[in-house]
Structures are given as structure tokens and as C-alpha cells.
Amino acid sequence: MAPVSPGEEMYALVERLYPLCRSITGDGVRATLDVVGDHLPLDVHEVPTGTQVLDWTVPQEWNIRDAYIADASGRRVVDFAESSLHVLGYSVPVSATLPLSELRAHLHTLPEHPSWVPYRTSYYRPDWGFCLAQETLDAMPDGLYEVRIDSTLADGHLTYAEHVVPGQVADEVIVSAHVCHPSLANDNLAGIAVATFLARALAERTPWYTYRFLFAPGTIGAITWLARNAERVRRGAVRHGLVLACAGDRGQLTYKRSRRGDAGIDRVLRHVLDTSERPYRITEFTPYGYDERQFCSPGFDLGVGSLSRTPYAGYPEYHTSADDLDFVSPEAMADTLAVCREAFSVLDRDRRYVNLSPYGEPQLGRRGLYDALGGRSDAKQAQLALLWVLNLSDGEHGLLDIAERSGLPFDTVAAAADALCDAGLIKA
Amino acid sequence: MAPVSPGEEMYALVERLYPLCRSITGDGVRATLDVVGDHLPLDVHEVPTGTQVLDWTVPQEWNIRDAYIADASGRRVVDFAESSLHVLGYSVPVSATLPLSELRAHLHTLPEHPSWVPYRTSYYRPDWGFCLAQETLDAMPDGLYEVRIDSTLADGHLTYAEHVVPGQVADEVIVSAHVCHPSLANDNLAGIAVATFLARALAERTPWYTYRFLFAPGTIGAITWLARNAERVRRGAVRHGLVLACAGDRGQLTYKRSRRGDAGIDRVLRHVLDTSERPYRITEFTPYGYDERQFCSPGFDLGVGSLSRTPYAGYPEYHTSADDLDFVSPEAMADTLAVCREAFSVLDRDRRYVNLSPYGEPQLGRRGLYDALGGRSDAKQAQLALLWVLNLSDGEHGLLDIAERSGLPFDTVAAAADALCDAGLIKA
Amino acid sequence: MAPVSPGEEMYALVERLYPLCRSITGDGVRATLDVVGDHLPLDVHEVPTGTQVLDWTVPQEWNIRDAYIADASGRRVVDFAESSLHVLGYSVPVSATLPLSELRAHLHTLPEHPSWVPYRTSYYRPDWGFCLAQETLDAMPDGLYEVRIDSTLADGHLTYAEHVVPGQVADEVIVSAHVCHPSLANDNLAGIAVATFLARALAERTPWYTYRFLFAPGTIGAITWLARNAERVRRGAVRHGLVLACAGDRGQLTYKRSRRGDAGIDRVLRHVLDTSERPYRITEFTPYGYDERQFCSPGFDLGVGSLSRTPYAGYPEYHTSADDLDFVSPEAMADTLAVCREAFSVLDRDRRYVNLSPYGEPQLGRRGLYDALGGRSDAKQAQLALLWVLNLSDGEHGLLDIAERSGLPFDTVAAAADALCDAGLIKA
Incomplete structure (x- = not known):
């Protein structure tokens, strides 16, 4: 069997989901979660009609x-x-x-x-x-x-599902995709597919954060999840989040900031998009769109942004039969997935360190961290990264701050931090 | 009798005032206040020569x-x-x-x-x-x-007058126009005329703030008023203010910010000018000009800006006989008046509300606040305004903040706030 | 004997120093300090091999x-x-x-x-x-x-020297030039020469700050000085500082900001360069370059910037035999010196005053501070400066803030402050 690319796998998943008649409740949602469950173990939750969820009531x-x-x-x-x-x-x-x-x-x-x-x-x-x-x-x-x-x-139930990728810490990143739209490929089967394969990719190596994937009907599903997790959320369990929607069309990527505007996820997405070769657009938060509306309601005010290609209501095919299987492409979904992976890779490593030798520069040469041959004017990026990490590791700057201020690639900065940690010069 | 426009009424007032010989004291000021008094009841104050007023002494x-x-x-x-x-x-x-x-x-x-x-x-x-x-x-x-x-x-007196439009709260907005210049139409008979008709317009409906109009000679008049109201002013009785000068020439409007630079009045004038079709100019505070110099002295540091057309010393006719009745126009004064009315209308309604249902969005449909037919991509401004007011009513954003952040007209935002208040979803 | 210009004197000093073989230790450094000592009394320090200095050890x-x-x-x-x-x-x-x-x-x-x-x-x-x-x-x-x-x-010693110009206050400004490079004229004999003549110029009149000049080998010298002065430095003894390097080539001036980015020295250099007719460049801090690396390490985080002409590694002749006596010019060194003198002149006078008559404007006319003839539209800069200093002397704005906000020359603002001080209207 010829190997298939992630884009092709995601496209195949979209094809399977396309005919199902989804709504905010009902068997179409269950069938959808069954298909996703073939790729990813899911915890499926059934919430009875009439349950009070925040200001709402679970409908029939x-x-x-x-x-x-x-x-x-x-x-x-x-x-x-x-x-x-x-x-x-x-x-x-x-x-x-x-x-x-x-x-x-x-x-x-x-x-x-x-x-x-x-x-x-x-x-x-x-x-x-x-x-x-x-x-x-x-x-x-x-x-x-x-x-x-x-x-x-x-009377019946509202159905939603979760999948958790356990991390090194309990602090959570939530990734959410709505599952209530019927035969619309970009909105939101592509988002479901990207979320599914993102979860699989994150599990390849234990991430720093715990990643919680949420497959739920729009609005009422997010509200139900928030109602059932309100205490945990209010206590700060959710550190970051991303809503995936319209993730498969051929347009350029669009990142919509969280209500906070400068939350960690906002900074990470800006950095990743900024340092990539892709065209992209970053838009300010508005209380319209997808479930970021709920996550960013003022009582919760979570650092949750939204990643789309052509965004909400931004294309004529939006919410019409023209949002069909031809409207999305394997390549576009693969590109969205790649940016998500890169963003979470940065988010996972963006930590603050403290320079343990903050008075003057520590002597890197004697620790083998620095080319001892002085006088050369061709300072290398890796050496510069060591100096930047030492200089800004004052407990107030994270590695992303350092990457942005220095103009060095995040990976170079993170590698420098690893080397300095190993040498005992900084600590997290 | 054919109805006259506000511009024509103001122009007629300027014509009556023009021949009088005003100075910082004397009968010319009294005659001027008598004429204004035909339009507006005034409290006239006479302060004896020799009275110590802040660092100054009332002159002969x-x-x-x-x-x-x-x-x-x-x-x-x-x-x-x-x-x-x-x-x-x-x-x-x-x-x-x-x-x-x-x-x-x-x-x-x-x-x-x-x-x-x-x-x-x-x-x-x-x-x-x-x-x-x-x-x-x-x-x-x-x-x-x-x-x-x-x-x-x-020995005699310094004369100034006040007119108060009572509001729903005792917090004051002061509007000041100097009355010490002799036969100069733009500086400041036009300012006096606009202030007079602004006071009348504000009284048509009880405003939120109490508006205090001040007709006083330049510098020494403002200093005298501040001296006599110093305790009240220091306690914060004056929340906002506007100095009107050079209000009738044919040039574009110029707003000069308060010393603070981002006081409420500064934000309101910027918003109103920004969202109008008029050309305009906004300039930074300088400690030169008219009585904003006194209101914005560092001890008081009031949120008082200044609205002019062509500003202080900005035209060749300034402080010459060429600043005559031909130099001002009814249309220009009517335009200045209209901007003042619009600005105070915004200022009066710019309040902070608190969302009483801040966790997730409240269900607007069940309250009749929202079109229950989902799936449509043509979200209306009024619906958007509801969502914006709910999202930003966290006690830290006022309606003007919301209008500016959302890009929606202030009136739309204020109407949304009224509807949400009526529905019990927010409170002031 | 014909008088020689400061540029020619500095060039002559560079010529004398050029043949000496300097390194981070040894007799070349001592010979260099001997030559500088002909112009400026120096305190020469000898620190034994093996001495622990911060994370480093004084080498053989x-x-x-x-x-x-x-x-x-x-x-x-x-x-x-x-x-x-x-x-x-x-x-x-x-x-x-x-x-x-x-x-x-x-x-x-x-x-x-x-x-x-x-x-x-x-x-x-x-x-x-x-x-x-x-x-x-x-x-x-x-x-x-x-x-x-x-x-x-x-085993021997590391040699460095200090020269102190005592000021009216003990708070220090450090000026540092590295003395470890052999026959390289711009890097750093020009810096040594400018520092030497700057020290002499500052001593012409007792400055406000105490100025400490440091002639030390790069990196290890600054580290040694910091190690021996660490307590003093941590207690805040050093208020500002400037590293002089590459001070003599024909390129435009380059100021590199301190790590803080908005330290006093950063603001002063920006103002002086901004208001001069010179082309110039201001660059952000990087933890690479000269001894600002040590002064701006996160433990000390001093407000120390660096002034160069063409900066570190910015020219092909850098660290080669082409950085010779022809590469530097008397005019360039004189220009660097002039900017340093102007900058320290501003730094020395940049203080915050408090308006003792902050409610309304004080009556300047009665104190002879203000032209009593009113009504003129040609307000003079000096009068404006009086008003600006009064308006912003609230304990939170210094004279440089006032010069920048008013757009007036610093000298005009400082003269206004002197006059207001003499009149008892403000105090430091």
C-alpha cells in the first residue's frame, strides 16, 4: 500500500464525514464522533435535555x-x-x-x-x-x-467528545472544533480533521502542556463544556486554546486574536506566521465567529484564539452547498496542520529561565559553550543566542520574548537555553 | 416671521456684541453679559479690586x-x-x-x-x-x-458670569468662553455665541452631567473662578471641560487636547471628529492659548480641552481689526455648535456597564434580543453591538471604548446598552 | 606655537599609542596608561593573576x-x-x-x-x-x-586605570574605553583619546554628576572592575554610563541603547542626536559588542549605552591592519567629543522641579519674567519655555521630558528653569 500524506488522510476523513446530517444534537453528531473515533480514542459525553448550562438549557x-x-x-x-x-x-x-x-x-x-x-x-x-x-x-x-x-x-441528549493528550504538566491547552454543521466541508469538517491529526501528532512525544481536544456542537456545545468545567476553568486550568474552523480552503491563513489580544497563543501564532514564508492575516478579536465567543466571554476571558484559512463568513461559498468536497484541499489542510504543530511546538517550549550567573557574562569558553578563539567578527547565531538567553533570562522574559527581541529563530534560542541549562548557567 | 437657523441666531448675537469695548474689567464686560443674558439667565459675579486670587490680585x-x-x-x-x-x-x-x-x-x-x-x-x-x-x-x-x-x-470689580444646566448627577462639565476681547468677532464673540446656544440646547432634555458655562475675562477671569471654586475643583467636582475660542471662522475645526492627553473629553472629541465627514485637526496640549492654560495648570490638571476652528494665533487676521463680522459665518458657528452637541451627547452616555451574565454568551434569542434564525451570514450591526457590549462590559470598558474597539457607531452601541439594560443583562 | 584643535590633540595621542603592543594584560597596557597619564592623572590598578572576578579568573x-x-x-x-x-x-x-x-x-x-x-x-x-x-x-x-x-x-597582574572628575553629587556616570587592542586606530585608540579629552573638558567646571573614566582591557577588565565595585554598583552608585568605541572613523555616529532601552543615557543621546544636524543611527541593545555587555548583564542592568561612529564589526577594516592611522581623522574624533560633551551637558542638567505655585499660572509679569505687553501674537520661545516648565514641573517630568514634549531646545528649557528657580517659583 502506498503511504498517504497527512493531507490525504485528513481529506479522506472529510469525505467520510461529509454525507452525515449533523446538527447541535442527534444521531448525526454521534455518527460523526464514531468516525473520528476510528482515528482517535474519544470520551463521549451525553448531556440530558433540560440540563441548565450557564445561561442556556440543553434543548430537545x-x-x-x-x-x-x-x-x-x-x-x-x-x-x-x-x-x-x-x-x-x-x-x-x-x-x-x-x-x-x-x-x-x-x-x-x-x-x-x-x-x-x-x-x-x-x-x-x-x-x-x-x-x-x-x-x-x-x-x-x-x-x-x-x-x-x-x-x-x-427529550434526549446533547453529545460532545473530548480527547486528552497528557503532558508533563496539568496546565491545559484546549483545541476546539465544532461538529454541528451538516454537509459543509470547510465549515467545519476540515477543522475536525485537522484537530484529529493534530492530536495524533502531539501524542508522538509527551508534550509539556496537557492538550485537550473538544469536538462539540457550536455555541451550545462550548457553553455546555464550559458549564461542566467552570470551576476548573475559573481556577486557571486552561492556559491557552485554539478554535479550529474553516481550516481547509485554499485561501491564506487567518489568525484571530483572543479577547486579551496579547495572550500567549496570540504571541505564538504571530511569531510562527511572521517567521514563516506564508502569506497570512491576523485580525483582532470580535465577539462574533465560532466558539472563541464563549471561551472569550468576559467571565472566562481565556487566552483562546482562532485559526482559519478564509475566515468566518469571508467567502461566498460560506454556509452554502458550494462549501463542498471540492472547496477544500489536502494541501490546505496539511498546511493548517503544519502551522498548528509549529505553534504548539513553540508554545510548549516557551518558558522563562533565570540566569544563575547574572553579574557580567559567565565565561562560556571554559565550559566549552563558546569558541575560545577571540577577535573574529563572524559571530555565529548559536553564540549570539547563548548571549541573548543569558542577557534576558531575568525571570521576566520567556524564550519567545528573546526570539522576538533578538530576531533569532525560536529553535536557535530554545537550543541555546537547553545548552545553558545543561551547563548549569540557567534554570527554568 | 420666518424661522431663523441657529447659525443666524448666533451671528445676530455676535453683531450685537461686536461694537462693545470689552476689557478684563469694566462696563464693557457688563454690557456683554447683559446681551448674553437676553438669551440665557446668568449669575453675574462681581469680585472687588484687590482680591487675592491664587497667585494674582484682581486689578483696578x-x-x-x-x-x-x-x-x-x-x-x-x-x-x-x-x-x-x-x-x-x-x-x-x-x-x-x-x-x-x-x-x-x-x-x-x-x-x-x-x-x-x-x-x-x-x-x-x-x-x-x-x-x-x-x-x-x-x-x-x-x-x-x-x-x-x-x-x-x-478700584471697582472684576465681572464674570455663570449659567448652570442641571444634570442627573452633580459631576460637572465646564464650558468656558472668554469675554475680554473688544471688537474681534472670531476671538471671541463667536465662542460666546456658540456657548450660549449650546447651553440652551443642552437644557432641552436633562443631561447626565451638570453643565456649567463660564463667561469670564481671559486669564484673570479663569483664575478668579478657580480661586473661588478651588476646594470644589480639587475634590473632583469638575469631571470634564471645554474652552471655546475662535469658533466662527471658515477654517476646519481644531481640537487641542487637555494636558492629560487622554482625558474623557479628549477621547470624545477625537471620536466625534474621527467619525464625522468633516476635515479636522487635533493638536497636543501646549501651555499657551486660552483658559485651558489655567484649567490645565499642574495643580488642577483638569480634563479640559479646547475647541476652535482656526486656532489661537493661527490666522493673519488674529488680534487685528480684520477679525471682523465678515471673518465669521453663521454656517461655521452652526458647525461648531453641532460638534459640541454631538460630543456632549457622547460624553453624557459614555458609561461603564457590568455584564451580569459574563460566563459564556447569554441566550439573546429567548429574550427577543436576537434573531433566532441561525446560519445567516449577514449579521446586523445592532446584533453585533449587543455582542460587543456584552463582551466588553467587564467594568473596565465604557461605551466609547466599545464603539472604538468595535468600529460601530456610538449611537448603535449606546442603543445596544439600553436594550441589554432593559433585559437585565447588564447594569451601570 | 600655533594652537592645536582638540581633534589634532586627540589624533596626536592616537599616533603615540598606535605602535604599542596591547593585550588584555602586560606591559603594553601599562605603557598605554602611561601615555594617557601625560594628559590625565590616572589611578592605575594591578590585580593579581588568579584573582576571582565574578565568574572569571584573572589570567596569567x-x-x-x-x-x-x-x-x-x-x-x-x-x-x-x-x-x-x-x-x-x-x-x-x-x-x-x-x-x-x-x-x-x-x-x-x-x-x-x-x-x-x-x-x-x-x-x-x-x-x-x-x-x-x-x-x-x-x-x-x-x-x-x-x-x-x-x-x-x-603570574602577574591585570592592569586598568580610573580617572574621576568629582561632581556636585556622588552619583556616578561611568565612561569606559577598552585598552586591550594592539595597533588598531579606530578600535580603540580613538575611543581612548575621546575619553581622555572628554574627562579634561568635564573638569573645566564642576559637573553635577561624578564622572568616572575607566581605561581597562575589554571583557575581563570590565568584569574585574565590576567585581571590585559590585556592592557599590548594586547599591545604585552608577546612575548612567557610556562605552566609547570606534570613535574616530569617518562614518556617521551610532548610538546603541542600553539593555533598558529608555534609560536616562538613552533618552539624552537620542535627544542630542535628534536635535543636531548630524546624520546618525540609533540601534537597539544587543548582548554583543563591547563592555556594555558586562554593564548591561541582567544582574547589574545599568543604564549604559555605547557611542561609536561605524559600530562594532560594521566596516571591512574592522580588526585588520587597515584600521590604521589613516582610517581615523581628527575631525571625526572632534565630532564624537562634541556630542559627548553636549550629551553630558544635558544629562547633568536634566532634573525634575516642582512648581511651587501649581494652581493656575503664577503672574510672571509682576516678577519681571514675562513681557507685560499683552495681545501680541509673537510669543517668544523663552516665554513659552517658562510656561512649559511651570506646567510640567509636577515632580514627574524632568527638563528633558519638557524639552521633548515642547519641542523647545534643551538649553532654552534649562534657562527657563534657572530663571523660575531664581524667582522662587519652582524648586528642584
Whole structure:
């Protein structure tokens, strides 16, 4: 069997997840987590309908078996079996025959993109509806239509899953991807895939931080997790975090800062993107977007940013049937994964050291740390890194500070810190 | 009677005030306050000569009835009756016949603008003199001239006035305009007119702050007011302030920051000017200019800025007879007034709120605050404003902070705060 | 005798010092300090070999009488008598006859500059070697060569010197120049010369600070001085400092900031360079360069910057025989000296005052401090300076702050402060 690249593996995962009809609750979420579970052991949590979670209440569980609009001849002109997008999410069951004039109030189209089907939901207001292409609607003659939505809204559970990569310390980094969107590849199957393979990559070697991956429905899932972990979070258990969304399109990477704006994750992503050859964009926090909204609510105010390629609502295909399997690419997902790995590699090593010989420079030559042949003007980066780490290791500067102030690569600075630690000249 | 615009009303007030001979004391100030009093009830204060006010002493009161230079034929070549500018302010009385060669030491002209009469004073050094056009001087043949200044310098009073618009809180905003300049339209009759109509506009609806308008002679008037209110001011009674000067010329608006540089008034004016379509200029504080010098002296260090059109000494007509009724316009004064109203409207509403549901987002949909139909990418500004106010209402950000950080109009942010307050989600 | 300019005097000093063979210890340093001592009384310190100084140990003393490579005919093809650069600094004694093939490992050249001789040392690793022009090496036929280095490495002393210009306060400013480089004119004979004449200039009038000049070998000398003054330094005795190096080439001035980045010396040099007509460069601190490395180590973290013309390793002639007497100029050294004098003149006068009449402006006219003739729009700089000093003398702003914020020349601000002090309106 030919080896497959991480990009291809992630793409294959997206392909498997694509047909499933996900929503904020229900069997589509469970099926999604089952597929992810083939790559990564998951702790799946089921939270009963009616549970109070912060200001919210876990809603009834929604499941759907079939839905269609059939014309007078019985032909299904809109059919849920063809695409999970065709039904307004959380539609209540309906079975009726209506003239088109009355049906129209329940039909959602995108006139500006007549061949695309929009994605619409009505989570907290009982409603039913169909989403279809404007072209389809235009081709529907007046007359009676049979509409049927075979769904159930009933007490049940909200489902989410966690996967933990244990680290050397209990301080946590959370990585979150929402799992509530139906057949939309970039939003957020690509994010799920990148998170899955990131977790696997981090486990290759015990990381410094403990990394907690969260696969949960948007908004209510993050709120549920925060409600169930509120005490732990308030005590500072979560040090950093990253929300992954829209991680697979061909656009350049976009990092959205945390509410704090200069949290550790913000500094790390800026550094990694800044020192890479990639084009990229960094945007300020806004309280709109994905689950960073919840993690960065003022009571928690976590250092959680969000990494996307083309961000939230930033492309015409967003929340339409055009966000399909062609819209994402293995290469783009591999690139997102690479930046995540690099960022967490920096985050994991960014620590403050204290120079144990802070008065004057310690004599590096006698410790074999420094070329003893003086007078040469071609100082090497590695030597410079030793001097920078010694000079700034005053307990107030971390290695990332030193990399940024010196202009040296983080890896060079981290290697210098290791060497100085080994020589007993600095300590963490 | 056809309705008149605020600009026309202000211009009419400037016309009435223009001929009066104002100085730092005397009946010209009283007459000026009488005219203002036709528009606005004033509390007029009379402070006796010799009163110690901070480092200064209230000077003798100066009044003048007549003054002229007459040539050998008895013809008045310079006549105070034609313009109050012709006499050096605070001239001691004189009655003499002098050759032109001796008289020259007492004559002030503007050689670079030969047809203009300069404005000069000698408040604290006994002196006398005449100000005249260079052309007039050039036309005066050698020979004897009769000079007469029928003035009095005698114990009396310094006069200033206050008008208070009561607010919902006792914290004060002071608005100050100097009333000591004679026939100079822009400096400062326009400022007096804008202050007068601003006071009337603020009273239309009880404002949040209490607004105190101060009509006082420059320097010594502000010092007198500060001396008489020093304890109150030191205790923090004055929260914000604005000095109005040169408020009527056709140049663009100029805001001069307070000594603090980032006081509330500085932030408000920057925001209002920044978000308007007007060209404008913001300049840093300098300890030169108008009465902001006194309000921003280091002992008081009040958050008082200054709003002008073309600022202090920034136009050739400054302190000359060319600063006349043609130099100011109703439109310019109306524009200055509009910016003041907008600024105080922002200042009045800029408060900090606390999110009472700070953990995660509160569920806006169930409170009717948010469109419950999810999945749409066309988030509206009003919804965004709700999220921004919730996210930043942590007790450390005011509504102006939120408007600036979100890029949303202040009015939108303030409306969101009102709605959230009504819903019990935030409190002031 | 025609008067000589300071530039010519400094150049003459560089000429006298040029032939001496300096190293980090030995008679070359002593001879150098003897020559400097002709201009400036010095306290010469001798620190025994083996003395522990911070993390270092004072090494054995190195002295050299003769060294050469002679060819088979006995002709000296490389001769220490011609240039002190020809011997690898701290070479151990050697007396041998070797084939060129074996000798090559001990020969240092600059292939990219075939006629220049490099400067090389091996202070802390026993070694021997010769430095020569690539051209010379290319002309040496294969065969046997006699090599002889008549040096001694033996217990002795490290030598450094101090000169103190007593000030009105005991707080010190240190000025340091390294004295360990052999026949290199810019690095650092020019620095030694500028330091010498700077000390003389400062003594013309008792300065505010006490100025301590340090002539010491690079690195180990500064470390030795810091070790012997560590308690004093830790207690804050040294308020400011400047390292002088590469002070005589024709390039523009370069100021390298202290580790703190905004220390007093940093602000003063920026101001002086900023307000002069000179081109200049200001660079951020790096822990590489001259003895600022030691003064700015994190334990001491002194406010010590470094002034050069073309900086450390910034020119091809650096650490080669091309850094000769032609490479430096009297004019360049005079210019460096002038900037140092101006900077210390500002540093010496930069104090915080407190306005004793901080409520409103004091009445300057009655104190004769202010032109009493009001109404003039041509406010003079001197009057403005009075107002600025009064306005900002709140105990938190120094005169340099005031000069920078007002945009007025420091001298004007300082003169205003003197006048206000004399008038009893401010006090230090």
C-alpha cells in the first residue's frame, strides 16, 4: 500500500464525514464522533435535555429520517436524501399538502447564487422549512405540493467528545472544533480533521502542556463544556486554546486574536506566521465567529484564539452547498496542520529561565559553550543566542520574548537555553 | 416671521456684541453679559479690586469714555468712537499735545498689513497708547498732535458670569468662553455665541452631567473662578471641560487636547471628529492659548480641552481689526455648535456597564434580543453591538471604548446598552 | 606655537599609542596608561593573576619581546617588530623549525583582503600563531621556516586605570574605553583619546554628576572592575554610563541603547542626536559588542549605552591592519567629543522641579519674567519655555521630558528653569 500524506488522510476523513446530517444534537453528531473515533480514542459525553448550562438549557434532541417536497405527480423536487442541507435544521415534523404560494414562506434560497443551496437552521424557535436552489424554485410551477419532514424533537441528549493528550504538566491547552454543521466541508469538517491529526501528532512525544481536544456542537456545545468545567476553568486550568474552523480552503491563513489580544497563543501564532514564508492575516478579536465567543466571554476571558484559512463568513461559498468536497484541499489542510504543530511546538517550549550567573557574562569558553578563539567578527547565531538567553533570562522574559527581541529563530534560542541549562548557567 | 437657523441666531448675537469695548474689567464686560443674558439667565459675579486670587490680585477696574489723536487742525485722525481697538487696552488717562516724534513710541501698527489695526493691551504695566493702521500713520505729517484718553483706572470689580444646566448627577462639565476681547468677532464673540446656544440646547432634555458655562475675562477671569471654586475643583467636582475660542471662522475645526492627553473629553472629541465627514485637526496640549492654560495648570490638571476652528494665533487676521463680522459665518458657528452637541451627547452616555451574565454568551434569542434564525451570514450591526457590549462590559470598558474597539457607531452601541439594560443583562 | 584643535590633540595621542603592543594584560597596557597619564592623572590598578572576578579568573600576564617567521635564508618574512598585529594575541612561546605545510595551521590571513593583516587572539586556550597578509603567504615557497615567539605567560597582574572628575553629587556616570587592542586606530585608540579629552573638558567646571573614566582591557577588565565595585554598583552608585568605541572613523555616529532601552543615557543621546544636524543611527541593545555587555548583564542592568561612529564589526577594516592611522581623522574624533560633551551637558542638567505655585499660572509679569505687553501674537520661545516648565514641573517630568514634549531646545528649557528657580517659583 502506498503511504498517504497527512493531507490525504485528513481529506479522506472529510469525505467520510461529509454525507452525515449533523446538527447541535442527534444521531448525526454521534455518527460523526464514531468516525473520528476510528482515528482517535474519544470520551463521549451525553448531556440530558433540560440540563441548565450557564445561561442556556440543553434543548430537545433532533433527529430526522426523511424529508421532501413532492410535486403533483409525486416526484420529489427537493429531497433530504440528496443533501442534508435541504432541510432547515431543527425543523419540526410536518406532513401537508400546500399550494406553492403558501409553501414559499418556508423555502430558503440564494437568489444571488441560483444553483447553490443555503444552510439555515432554527434551533430555538419552532419552525420548519426547506433550503433549495433558486433554480429549483424557479422551475416549480404553481400548484399543490406535498411536503413531509419526518423528524423528531424529543427529550434526549446533547453529545460532545473530548480527547486528552497528557503532558508533563496539568496546565491545559484546549483545541476546539465544532461538529454541528451538516454537509459543509470547510465549515467545519476540515477543522475536525485537522484537530484529529493534530492530536495524533502531539501524542508522538509527551508534550509539556496537557492538550485537550473538544469536538462539540457550536455555541451550545462550548457553553455546555464550559458549564461542566467552570470551576476548573475559573481556577486557571486552561492556559491557552485554539478554535479550529474553516481550516481547509485554499485561501491564506487567518489568525484571530483572543479577547486579551496579547495572550500567549496570540504571541505564538504571530511569531510562527511572521517567521514563516506564508502569506497570512491576523485580525483582532470580535465577539462574533465560532466558539472563541464563549471561551472569550468576559467571565472566562481565556487566552483562546482562532485559526482559519478564509475566515468566518469571508467567502461566498460560506454556509452554502458550494462549501463542498471540492472547496477544500489536502494541501490546505496539511498546511493548517503544519502551522498548528509549529505553534504548539513553540508554545510548549516557551518558558522563562533565570540566569544563575547574572553579574557580567559567565565565561562560556571554559565550559566549552563558546569558541575560545577571540577577535573574529563572524559571530555565529548559536553564540549570539547563548548571549541573548543569558542577557534576558531575568525571570521576566520567556524564550519567545528573546526570539522576538533578538530576531533569532525560536529553535536557535530554545537550543541555546537547553545548552545553558545543561551547563548549569540557567534554570527554568 | 420666518424661522431663523441657529447659525443666524448666533451671528445676530455676535453683531450685537461686536461694537462693545470689552476689557478684563469694566462696563464693557457688563454690557456683554447683559446681551448674553437676553438669551440665557446668568449669575453675574462681581469680585472687588484687590482680591487675592491664587497667585494674582484682581486689578483696578478700567473704563473708557473717549479717546483720540487730533491733528493741528483739530481733526481726529484716530478715534476710539470708530473702533474699540484704537486704544491700547488699560491705557491710563492722558491729555497732552506732543510732536509726532514723541507720540510714535505710543503708536502700534502692523506694517505687514498696512490697512489693519492691531489689538494691544497693557494690563499690568501702566502705559497708554493707540493702535492704528500703518496707512493712517504714514499719512500723518510731522507736527504737534493732541492726544486724549478719557479713561479711569480705579478700584471697582472684576465681572464674570455663570449659567448652570442641571444634570442627573452633580459631576460637572465646564464650558468656558472668554469675554475680554473688544471688537474681534472670531476671538471671541463667536465662542460666546456658540456657548450660549449650546447651553440652551443642552437644557432641552436633562443631561447626565451638570453643565456649567463660564463667561469670564481671559486669564484673570479663569483664575478668579478657580480661586473661588478651588476646594470644589480639587475634590473632583469638575469631571470634564471645554474652552471655546475662535469658533466662527471658515477654517476646519481644531481640537487641542487637555494636558492629560487622554482625558474623557479628549477621547470624545477625537471620536466625534474621527467619525464625522468633516476635515479636522487635533493638536497636543501646549501651555499657551486660552483658559485651558489655567484649567490645565499642574495643580488642577483638569480634563479640559479646547475647541476652535482656526486656532489661537493661527490666522493673519488674529488680534487685528480684520477679525471682523465678515471673518465669521453663521454656517461655521452652526458647525461648531453641532460638534459640541454631538460630543456632549457622547460624553453624557459614555458609561461603564457590568455584564451580569459574563460566563459564556447569554441566550439573546429567548429574550427577543436576537434573531433566532441561525446560519445567516449577514449579521446586523445592532446584533453585533449587543455582542460587543456584552463582551466588553467587564467594568473596565465604557461605551466609547466599545464603539472604538468595535468600529460601530456610538449611537448603535449606546442603543445596544439600553436594550441589554432593559433585559437585565447588564447594569451601570 | 600655533594652537592645536582638540581633534589634532586627540589624533596626536592616537599616533603615540598606535605602535604599542596591547593585550588584555602586560606591559603594553601599562605603557598605554602611561601615555594617557601625560594628559590625565590616572589611578592605575594591578590585580593579581588568579584573582576571582565574578565568574572569571584573572589570567596569567602575557608579555612579548620578539616574534618572527624566517625563511631558509634567515630573512624574516613576518616580523612582530613591524606590527604588533603579526602575532596571535596571547601566543605561548615557541621556537621551532617547521615545513610550511605544518606551519599553515598557525597562520591567519584574510583571503578576501589579500594585503591586510588580521587581528586574532587566543586568550583562554593556549595556542600560538602569526597573522599575515594573504599576499605574504602566497609568496612563501614551500620549505622549512624558523618560527620564534619570545613571549612569556606567567603570574602577574591585570592592569586598568580610573580617572574621576568629582561632581556636585556622588552619583556616578561611568565612561569606559577598552585598552586591550594592539595597533588598531579606530578600535580603540580613538575611543581612548575621546575619553581622555572628554574627562579634561568635564573638569573645566564642576559637573553635577561624578564622572568616572575607566581605561581597562575589554571583557575581563570590565568584569574585574565590576567585581571590585559590585556592592557599590548594586547599591545604585552608577546612575548612567557610556562605552566609547570606534570613535574616530569617518562614518556617521551610532548610538546603541542600553539593555533598558529608555534609560536616562538613552533618552539624552537620542535627544542630542535628534536635535543636531548630524546624520546618525540609533540601534537597539544587543548582548554583543563591547563592555556594555558586562554593564548591561541582567544582574547589574545599568543604564549604559555605547557611542561609536561605524559600530562594532560594521566596516571591512574592522580588526585588520587597515584600521590604521589613516582610517581615523581628527575631525571625526572632534565630532564624537562634541556630542559627548553636549550629551553630558544635558544629562547633568536634566532634573525634575516642582512648581511651587501649581494652581493656575503664577503672574510672571509682576516678577519681571514675562513681557507685560499683552495681545501680541509673537510669543517668544523663552516665554513659552517658562510656561512649559511651570506646567510640567509636577515632580514627574524632568527638563528633558519638557524639552521633548515642547519641542523647545534643551538649553532654552534649562534657562527657563534657572530663571523660575531664581524667582522662587519652582524648586528642584
